[in-house]
Amino acid sequence: MGSFYGLREDDVIAAHYRGPFIAYYMRGADLSRLVGQALGKATGYAQGRALGFTGPVERHILPWVAGDLGTSLGVAVGAALGLQYEGSERVAVVTFGDGTSNRGDFHEAVNLAAVWKLPVVFVCQHNQYSISLHASQVLAGGSVAARAAGYGIPGLAVDGNDVLAVQGAVGAAVGRARGGEGPSLIEALTYRLGGHWAADPGGYRREAELQEWRARDPIPRLEGALRAAGEVDQGAVERLWEGARAEVAAAVSAAQAAPEPDVAALGLDEALAR
């Protein structure tokens, strides 16, 4: 959320497949259509054709259409190229996982963005795992942010469970990109509290580690920070939660009631644009 807050409406975003709906929602996507998409319903933005991770393209969202990790970085760099080419001040922000930073695609994308000084911000959602593998087993050097140095661009590590810290870091990098100073790489350290997939048997993480990270849940932390700053009081927080719960519940029931895609959505003659 911190990665996408405060952007211009016409900045291009490419969200990691983990948690993209919040980014799309902030862009004005219809929550029930997003849920519908996760359920494969006809009302989803891809009408059931793509994985549930995509969003409304017309809102300057780069669509997620393939299962392979890493290619979205190159596409985001390409969007930044297009924006630089047209001489606009728009930027692209792309988020991705720590595991994905081991793909060659990551390195090629960052290098290209750096040599061409493209207006793109790379934000690594470093949750320390790629499925069952801890970063210490697969991520040489231990730091994604440090990889920026090799490409001569700023690399910054932030507490990814501190929404305001993430927003501050990304905001500064976006400012640089908008000002023509080129790309930055931000590593936001976080944790995946759930399984990699719904039925993930787990077993590769210690319970103590889970406990430790549960205590650092970014949502109560943001709530605490806002309260301490006197921005909200207990009543306001409760009303926000109630509103959010009601909105999500309504979106879920609307999505559940939505029709399944049928032959009309199949579009067998739509592989090529006309």
Add this chain to the structure above:
Amino acid sequence: MSRLTYVEALVAGIRDEMRRDPDVFFMGQDVGPMGGAMGGAMGLYQEFGPRRVRDTPISESAMVGAAVGAALVGKRPIVEISFGEFLPTCMNQIVLQAANLHYMTAGVASVPLVLRTRIGDGPYRGHPQCYEAWFAHVPGLRVVMPSTPQDAKGMMVAAIRDPNPVLFFEHMFLYHAVRDDVPEGDYTTPLDRAFVRREGRDVTVAATGWMVHRALSVAEGLAGEGIEVEVVDLAALAPLDRATLTESVKKTARLVVAHEAWKVGGFGAEVASEVAETCFYDLDAPIVRVGAPQAPVPVSKPLRDLFLPNEGDVLAAVRRVLAA
């Protein structure tokens, strides 16, 4: 004999060879303690440990490159690309390195590696792409796609022992869906043979993967009408067992080719061309191909079901060649 599922048979093949040959090792993502995607490496880490069962970063091109290099210095690596959808990420290493090395070194170098991957519509619907035809097009690669537990093990063992790069396509639907008697000891299934799974004199259905099972079920149904369908399992795509195929067509004079991959440019095109070239005058009807339509594979189940070729399509194709 033991009763094994397709995936258990695959793992048994890898395990037996790792026990037999210390040069065999296995690498892939989450193949260690987790036991691999869909249980495809279950128990191997526990038996062989981290030196021989290696968890890798998400670095497909380097993984396949590492397998090629290790094979060049005399090891027998098995590298797993979790899903066939990711094969494009390591295409250079497969097509430019692995495939070329033996021929281009005047036969001096060889690359005894197995690249295993999962394809097809499966229980959880992810990564269904069937790209096997791309690899059958490239000389220097073996391409196999077993359809039974017995062949899953026998071909895995043969692939590990083979001196060539073998692309080993495992169908996700079959993983847990078929269970069969699998011999326990040392045996291999040839990597260059097609298998007649059911004999018949009226029409040949040449199929791969899950389609073999669908063809068998169609054949069973049509037997009640007195129609005898011969089902040929094209377990080896490259090199293709052209003799078994043409022998069958010469007997039945009618051919249907069925696979889950896209029909246009799919492997069925090669099968149909082979038959057209070598036994055109034996045919009593035009060849019919069954494959997926020319669009990306949709994800949502209702769309997927409309999209993918199924038993009904095989049946319709058989009736069409019989009516012609």
